[in-house]
Amino acid sequence: MTDTDAHGALQSTGRQTMKEVLGDAYVAKRDASTTPLNQALRHLSEEFPYATLWTRDVITRRERSMVTIGMLVAMSQHHELRGHLVGALNNGCTPAEIAEVITHACAYAGFPAAIAAMRTAEEVLREVGAAP
Amino acid sequence: MTDTDAHGALQSTGRQTMKEVLGDAYVAKRDASTTPLNQALRHLSEEFPYATLWTRDVITRRERSMVTIGMLVAMSQHHELRGHLVGALNNGCTPAEIAEVITHACAYAGFPAAIAAMRTAEEVLREVGAAP
Amino acid sequence: MTDTDAHGALQSTGRQTMKEVLGDAYVAKRDASTTPLNQALRHLSEEFPYATLWTRDVITRRERSMVTIGMLVAMSQHHELRGHLVGALNNGCTPAEIAEVITHACAYAGFPAAIAAMRTAEEVLREVGAAP
Amino acid sequence: MTDTDAHGALQSTGRQTMKEVLGDAYVAKRDASTTPLNQALRHLSEEFPYATLWTRDVITRRERSMVTIGMLVAMSQHHELRGHLVGALNNGCTPAEIAEVITHACAYAGFPAAIAAMRTAEEVLREVGAAP
Amino acid sequence: MTDTDAHGALQSTGRQTMKEVLGDAYVAKRDASTTPLNQALRHLSEEFPYATLWTRDVITRRERSMVTIGMLVAMSQHHELRGHLVGALNNGCTPAEIAEVITHACAYAGFPAAIAAMRTAEEVLREVGAAP
Amino acid sequence: MTDTDAHGALQSTGRQTMKEVLGDAYVAKRDASTTPLNQALRHLSEEFPYATLWTRDVITRRERSMVTIGMLVAMSQHHELRGHLVGALNNGCTPAEIAEVITHACAYAGFPAAIAAMRTAEEVLREVGAAP
Numbered sequence: 077m078t079d080t081d082a083h084g085a086l087q088s089t090g091r092q093t094m095k096e097v098l099g100d101a102y103v104a105k106r107d108a109s110t111t112p113l114n115q116a117l118r119h120l121s122e123e124f125p126y127a128t129l130w131t132r133d134v135i136t137r138r139e140r141s142m143v144t145i146g147m148l149v150a151m152s153q154h155h156e157l158r159g160h161l162v163g164a165l166n167n168g169c170t171p172a173e174i175a176e177v178i179t180h181a182c183a184y185a186g187f188p189a190a191i192a193a194m195r196t197a198e199e200v201l202r203e204v205g206a207a208p
Numbered sequence: 209m210t211d212t213d214a215h216g217a218l219q220s221t222g223r224q225t226m227k228e229v230l231g232d233a234y235v236a237k238r239d240a241s242t243t244p245l246n247q248a249l250r251h252l253s254e255e256f257p258y259a260t261l262w263t264r265d266v267i268t269r270r271e272r273s274m275v276t277i278g279m280l281v282a283m284s285q286h287h288e289l290r291g292h293l294v295g296a297l298n299n300g301c302t303p304a305e306i307a308e309v310i311t312h313a314c315a316y317a318g319f320p321a322a323i324a325a326m327r328t329a330e331e332v333l334r335e336v337g338a339a340p
Numbered sequence: 341m342t343d344t345d346a347h348g349a350l351q352s353t354g355r356q357t358m359k360e361v362l363g364d365a366y367v368a369k370r371d372a373s374t375t376p377l378n379q380a381l382r383h384l385s386e387e388f389p390y391a392t393l394w395t396r397d398v399i400t401r402r403e404r405s406m407v408t409i410g411m412l413v414a415m416s417q418h419h420e421l422r423g424h425l426v427g428a429l430n431n432g433c434t435p436a437e438i439a440e441v442i443t444h445a446c447a448y449a450g451f452p453a454a455i456a457a458m459r460t461a462e463e464v465l466r467e468v469g470a471a472p
Numbered sequence: 473m474t475d476t477d478a479h480g481a482l483q484s485t486g487r488q489t490m491k492e493v494l495g496d497a498y499v500a501k502r503d504a505s506t507t508p509l510n511q512a513l514r515h516l517s518e519e520f521p522y523a524t525l526w527t528r529d530v531i532t533r534r535e536r537s538m539v540t541i542g543m544l545v546a547m548s549q550h551h552e553l554r555g556h557l558v559g560a561l562n563n564g565c566t567p568a569e570i571a572e573v574i575t576h577a578c579a580y581a582g583f584p585a586a587i588a589a590m591r592t593a594e595e596v597l598r599e600v601g602a603a604p
Numbered sequence: 605m606t607d608t609d610a611h612g613a614l615q616s617t618g619r620q621t622m623k624e625v626l627g628d629a630y631v632a633k634r635d636a637s638t639t640p641l642n643q644a645l646r647h648l649s650e651e652f653p654y655a656t657l658w659t660r661d662v663i664t665r666r667e668r669s670m671v672t673i674g675m676l677v678a679m680s681q682h683h684e685l686r687g688h689l690v691g692a693l694n695n696g697c698t699p700a701e702i703a704e705v706i707t708h709a710c711a712y713a714g715f716p717a718a719i720a721a722m723r724t725a726e727e728v729l730r731e732v733g734a735a736p
Numbered sequence: 737m738t739d740t741d742a743h744g745a746l747q748s749t750g751r752q753t754m755k756e757v758l759g760d761a762y763v764a765k766r767d768a769s770t771t772p773l774n775q776a777l778r779h780l781s782e783e784f785p786y787a788t789l790w791t792r793d794v795i796t797r798r799e800r801s802m803v804t805i806g807m808l809v810a811m812s813q814h815h816e817l818r819g820h821l822v823g824a825l826n827n828g829c830t831p832a833e834i835a836e837v838i839t840h841a842c843a844y845a846g847f848p849a850a851i852a853a854m855r856t857a858e859e860v861l862r863e864v865g866a867a868p
Contacts, residue, residue, distance in 0.1 A: 082614050121583055124652050129312055149279070150278075151548075156316075179381045183842075192419045209349050243867070245867065248839050253842070304640075411844045439510070448716060448813075450711065451520075452547065455517070520788075531701055542674040580679075719781070
């Protein structure tokens with residue numbers, strides 16, 4: 077097998093996992109905005125986090141979502157956080173559990189990071205009809 | 209009740225929780241190195257993360273440990289990571305689960321953050337006799 | 341006293357300090373947007389930075405505001421910066437002193453962090469009628 | 473020569489370099505928005521990165537642009553990134569090379585930083601008519 | 605082809621590239637310290653940055669090294685920086701060019717990040733006999 | 737005046753200020769370790785933060801030291817922090833004020849950043865005989 081075949085196989089697995097985690101609608105919208113500039117990065121995102129990390133079973137997808145949100149809050153990566161908030165709901169996290177992870181961040185990443193992330197979370201949960 | 213009483217009550221709760229999460233030996237060693245300079249910060253650490261966050265039950269302590277490690281890896285806070293690796297074992301995480309959280313970070317915080325954290329984890333797990 | 345009482349006492353102190361630093365209007369607007377998701381984080385913000393740090397007198401509130409702005413600029417936490425710019429004015433910093441702290445950041449946190457923070461500062465100072 | 477003369481000489485050199493890297497229109501727009509608050513920071517930006525770093529010839533300006541973009545992506549400094557994307561085009565980088573630097577960041581700074589930067593790059597390249 | 609085959613193919617390519625960039629001795633030493641805990645992360649490092657990014661030819665390996673060093677300096681990832689300093693020499697960067705990239709960082713990531721990275725660079729370049 | 741003269745004038749001013757802030761011994765030790773690799777970065781450090789920022793009088797040097805320490809703690813730049821802790825003492829900050837700035841960081845940058853910085857501060861203050 078060539079490396080091209082290997083990349084193709086992993087992209088296919090990754091796209092399937094991405095649909096499970098982020099939803100069919102997300103992947104369809106993503107495909108519609110793929111361009112020559114972002115294509116390589118998007119293929120890598122399929123092959124690598126989605127085919128290779130989210131398919132591993134040492135921890136559950138629900139736990140992986142909680143950990144991912146914790147990391148994104150700590151780094152103040154709000155755009156990526158939006159997608160993974162929806163992914164966390166799909167993976168079985170409740171809104172209260174998501175809010176708890178963000179609240180926990182205030183002691184480790186500081187209040188500014190936690191407060192800004194909570195604003196994003198409230199916005200996203202309202203958008204998808206999951207705010208309590 | 210005065211604020212002084214309130215701080216005292218939370219410090220007492222926090223010290224108990226800290227013993228459960230990080231161990232009696234850790235807290236004894238910490239007490240022995242308390243100085244006029246670091247005392248206020250240490251009281252705050254008892255009152256706030258330990259009395260107030262680690263006592264909440266929306267997520268389990270095992271999950272909270274995984275999330276905390278995820279945040280510390282994302283921010284490359286290696287000194288704090290050392291303590292929370294031991295805390296994670298005490299809270300029921302296996303070494304394989306800890307390594308999985310750190311591995312997961314490579315896609316979200318980048319390989320340099322994940323690789324440096326894995327080195328710290330291997331060192332700490334060997335020290336406490338928990339390396340597989 | 342129970343921990344619940346302790347938390348209540350500190351929340352009360354913290355809300356008073358928050359009004360002194362950020363203003364009554366800020367706290368009223370904040371209360372109006374409290375939800376089940378953000379409530380725990382907001383209580384913690386009252387108890388901890390406001391009841392416990394901003395009430396300490398080792399440095400003045402004016403100095404504490406300068407230090408806080410320095411930290412927020414260094415971490416590029418722009419949402420939190422907005423509130424603390426108003427707090428700095430309330431605590432006696434002049435617009436020129438605020439601009440000086442942000443300018444100073446260019447050597448320590450880099451020009452991108454300083455320039456983006458200065459844009460936020462100009463916007464906020466114009467909004468509250470304090471731009472020179 | 474006084475320090476005031478020295479600052480003046482470097483500001484003059486820096487403004488010339490800034491025009492070469494970021495364009496006359498950028499500098500004219502910048503001048504029109506200079507205020508008492510941001511003036512000191514802007515003079516420093518002229519003297520220091522533009523008079524002092526971008527005039528050095530150990531690496532080419534094209535290489536310096538690639539390195540600058542790499543740093544800004546790694547730190548998620550999107551406002552500054554916008555200006556330096558235009559600068560990179562002026563310094564001879566192709567859109568494909570810019571996208572490659574951003575794609576490369578996914579392994580070192582993580583996917584969230586790379587993906588958010590790619591969105592900014594696509595926006596800016598479309599605005600200036602350089603998107604492939 | 606199964607995903608297992610795909611991962612195997614990319615690991616093989618990645619290990620070859622890693623030998624070219626970081627040297628046979630580095631890879632041999634790395635293999636000798638692979639453990640059950642770090643194995644998954646190391647396979648990912650082979651497959652992903654080395655098989656997938658360092659094999660792309662839109663920019664040269666010398667340019668990729670300069671960009672990588674820029675990113676690592678901006679994030680203060682000193683352990684990873686050590687390896688990539690050697691990689692940069694292998695990819696054709698001169699010590700003066702490496703020092704220039706680090707010097708450039710003072711304006712974008714701040715002096716503390718640049719100065720600490722320069723110390724690491726001087727140490728590594730002396731160790732490998734490449735200091736001027 | 738040429739730019740070379742301008743750089744020379746500012747380096748001279750900066751070296752004088754650096755001696756006032758960090759001490760003659762620090763500057764002598766620094767000079768003894770200047771190399772072809774770090775020379776450009778060191779000249780820039782003299783010209784820019786020391787000749788240009790630390791000579792400005794909008795805020796006092798004591799206040800500037802507190803703000804600088806706040807920024808360095810928030811970014812976990814421990815090597816640079818060591819020097820500026822000594823500078824803060826020289827500029828009139830007491831050990832208790834320095835500890836207060838670091839303690840304050842726990843709410844804004846998180847406990848891990850504050851705790852690691854406090855360890856550095858205790859070490860440095862002991863070394864220079866200023867620990868209470």
